[in-house]
Amino acid sequence: MKQLKFLFYLLLGLLTVLLDVSFFSSFEIYGASILTSFIAMVIFAIRDNGDDYAYFGLLQVILFAVFSSLPMGVIALNFFLLPIGLNIIAKKYFPEPNNFTILFYLVAATFLFDFILLVWSSEWNASSFLAVGYFTAINSMVGWFVYYVIDLLKKKYTFSSKIKI
Amino acid sequence: MINLETMNRRAKTLLFIIFGTIILALAISPSFQSRAKSLFTRTTTGISIRLENFSHRVRRTFSFWTNISELKKQNEELSRKIISLQVDSSQIEELKNENALLKKELGFIEPSEIGTLVPAKIIERDAATFSDEITIDKGEKDGIVKGVAVVSNNILIGTIKNVMSDTSKILLITSKDSIIQAMLQNSRSKGILRGGISGLYLDDITTDTTYKIGENVVTSGLGGDIMSGMLIGTAGKLESASSSIFKTISVEPLVDISSLELVFVKK
Structure with a gap:
């Protein structure tokens, strides 16, 4: 991994976690808020052809363990193992994902993320399931929008570079 | 001669070992975790406060129009x-x-005063669902101790869970891990206030208790951690079945914790 890439991961990881704990956590809908650190993790896991995303995952585990009160096992499962599983499925079944596939990944990943938290909290009631639903919906939409913007910028940049050549 | 690929692989292995060691240390050693939290929070407090202030400004703007x-x-x-x-x-x-x-x-001796209140700004909130904790910008250096009550407008919102040198973590009453000894103010019936994502509930109320909806729920002072008489919320409807051994009553909190910016810690 290049040094610049590592620095980018470090800064992005810190920025997303700070945004999560100090900005987005104030905007709650039925207990669910936007979790940019996890969205960034999922996007890297889908797009990365190598294994660099796993190091971003380890970094997020450390940062989330510091800033959150969740147990280490739950954090490691959600920020490291879950994205690895996602990457394996992405490489094997959908190596060239389109917009709908990305949405499917995001819905599945965010649902599993909050469902694992639900299992940990053992609060089996209607409000909890509603919170999981809202979390999945909000973060899938935000994640899909972010992925769309990144993809658009990447295509535009590649197109401009080709014209210059 | 070592090629680029080998160097890259070695660097990645080293990175993996470093990260793995840090994660293991965070998982096994509470003191390391506490020191790491303290270090990170101290370095990022300035940014956290600015982001928190900005989020409240955005919230207020939207909520005014809606x-x-x-x-x-x-x-x-x-x-x-x-x-x-x-x-x-x-x-x-x-x-x-x-x-x-x-x-x-x-000839009664007057009870001691309520005690000093230390104002503290909220700098972080736990981002994960099902976890209700907030971090304030006061810690051990400011005389904060574990277990004391935290109030807003003299209404109980939580207790101090962890204390670091410059910051402290508050376990909110809405957290599923929160257990507060409370009672109905008029009927004086004692119970346990529990939090969770579905709301606040006053459990273990005796079946012969009669109460009115809207009756104040206050701390009972049992256990000695929190003084009695601190307002928490108002009693809502009965949630338990008529055949239950104890009654469970829903409690409406009087403070919207998500919009809080400043709290007071009882010293």
Whole structure:
């Protein structure tokens, strides 16, 4: 991994976690808020052809363990193992994902993320399931929008570079 | 000669070992975790405060436009409540005077003052669902100790869970891990206040208890951690079945914790 890439991961990881704990956590809908650190993790896991995303995952585990009160096992499962599983499925079944596939990944990943938290909290009631639903919906939409913007910028940049050549 | 690929692989292996060691240390050693939290929070407090302030400004802007019609209704309701409270206040004043006189006659020692209140700014909130904790910008250096009550407008919102040198973590009453000894103010029936994503509930109330919806729920002082009489919320409807051994009552909190910016810690 290049040094610049590592620095980018470090800064992005810190920025997303700070945004999560100090900005987005104030905007709650039925207990669910936007979790940019996890969205960034999922996007890297889908797009990365190598294994660099796993190091971003380890970094997020450390940062989330510091800033959150969740147990280490739950954090490691959600920020490291879950994205690895996602990457394996992405490489094997959908190596060239389109917009709908990305949405499917995001819905599945965010649902599993909050469902694992639900299992940990053992609060089996209607409000909890509603919170999981809202979390999945909000973060899938935000994640899909972010992925769309990144993809658009990447295509535009590649197109401009080709014209210059 | 070592090629680039080998160097890259070695660097990645080293990175993996470093990260793995840090994660293991965070998982196994609570003191390492506490020191790491303290270090990170100290370095990022400035940014956290600015982000938190910005989020409240955005919230207020949006809520103003969406709540205009609600505001008028609330205004009228509050005006009526003020008049009713003024009447209650004067009656309470009378009772206080009578109480003081009676205590003097009987030779009671006056209870100590409530204690010092330390104001603290909220700098972080736990981002994960099902976890209700907030971090404030006061810690051990400011005299904060574990287990003390945290209030807003003299209403209990949580207790101090962890104390670091510059910051502290508050376990909110809405957290599923929160257990507060509480009681219904009028009927004096004691129970346990529990939090969770579905709301606040007062458990273990005896079945012969009669109460009114809207009755104040206050701390009972049992256990000695939190003084008695601190307002928490108001009693809602009965949630338990009629055949249950104990009653469970829902509790409406009086403070919107998500919009809080400043809290006070009892020293």
